Amino acid sequence: MSERIFGHIPGYPVGSWFESRAALSEAGLHRPQVAGISGTEGEGADSIVLSGGYEDDADWGNEIVYTGHGGRDRGTGKQITHQKLSRGNLALAKSRLAGLPVRVIRGSTHKSNYSPPHGYRYDGLYRVEDHWQERGRAGYYIWRYRLIKSAEAGIEDSQAATESKGSYSVPQRQETTVLRIVRDTKLTRKIKEAYNYHCQICKIRLEGSAGPYAEAAHIRPLGMPHNGSDSLDNLLCLCPNHHVLFDYGAFAIADDLSLIGIEGSLTLVDGHCLGQANLRYRREHYFLGS
DNA sequence: GGGCCCGCAGGG
DNA sequence: CCCTGCGGGCCC
Numbered sequence: 001m002s003e004r005i006f007g008h009i010p011g012y013p014v015g016s017w018f019e020s021r022a023a024l025s026e027a028g029l030h031r032p033q034v035a036g037i038s039g040t041e042g043e044g045a046d047s048i049v050l051s052g053g054y055e056d057d058a059d060w061g062n063e064i065v066y067t068g069h070g071g072r073d074r075g076t077g078k079q080i081t082h083q084k085l086s087r088g089n090l091a092l093a094k095s096r097l098a099g100l101p102v103r104v105i106r107g108s109t110h111k112s113n114y115s116p117p118h119g120y121r122y123d124g125l126y127r128v129e130d131h132w133q134e135r136g137r138a139g140y141y142i143w144r145y146r147l148i149k150s151a152e153a154g155i156e157d158s159q160a161a162t163e164s165k166g167s168y169s170v171p172q173r174q175e176t177t178v179l180r181i182v183r184d185t186k187l188t189r190k191i192k193e194a195y196n197y198h199c200q201i202c203k204i205r206l207e208g209s210a211g212p213y214a215e216a217a218h219i220r221p222l223g224m225p226h227n228g229s230d231s232l233d234n235l236l237c238l239c240p241n242h243h244v245l246f247d248y249g250a251f252a253i254a255d256d257l258s259l260i261g262i263e264g265s266l267t268l269v270d271g272h273c274l275g276q277a278n279l280r281y282r283r284e285h286y287f288l289g290s
Numbered sequence: 291g292g293g294c295c296c297g298c299a300g301g302g
Numbered sequence: 303c304c305c306t307g308c309g310g311g312c313c314c
Contacts, residue, residue: 021309033298035307053308
């Protein structure tokens, strides 16, 4: 079993067509032969298939409301119990928390204007914007997921061809809208796990029904013109509040790791060293004090 | 086209 | 190991 890949699969651009689930699995676009959700409770979900198996699904092309799995009678396929936030359902929720991209595949048996006439078609990357439970048409609670087509698909398309090593796609750009889309990479996940999702400033650990939430913050930003490095000595594990305060220049970190601008001190676990040049860069370019 | 059932491979 | 899941083929 190979490593799970989040993001595009090299060699299979958006629009790629497959005759069967077996062919989809072989390509690595969606590995399970039958299940609609691919992923684990720990890693998150990397792909889904829309095949019309659940009557509550809705599809508007760039926006999908997908139904979780479980609670159905094996023989008749009818909903006979509530669905639980476990297995693939929890995996999709984890992808939301981590901002991971989900490959969406539409099958011909999925009844919508966006389904292919035959077989299965890879329709690109979506993000999980929301998840909640509601009563389905059969009267039992089902889990639902709102998926939004990724706006940065074009960037990733060109990137996927050259670079797709490892199990996480590398973000080129971070959307900074009201809702911060912070996509997990191998490194950002590593920093969060090193601190067990505790904020390095206030030590708080936020936990929702689908698990803990934290954000990885680059000290010296990535990309032009900052050109910070994507490495552990340039990363912090923060709660959303302190991430915002850090990015907006409310505080900075001194060479001796004391905080400037706010009270408190920075927590550092064994083996995590911060680059002094990174700390200096942040102080000089974002912090107004001193 | 609907119902049935034999499957696989993934994941806990 | 056991259980499950938006296949797929073959009946009728």
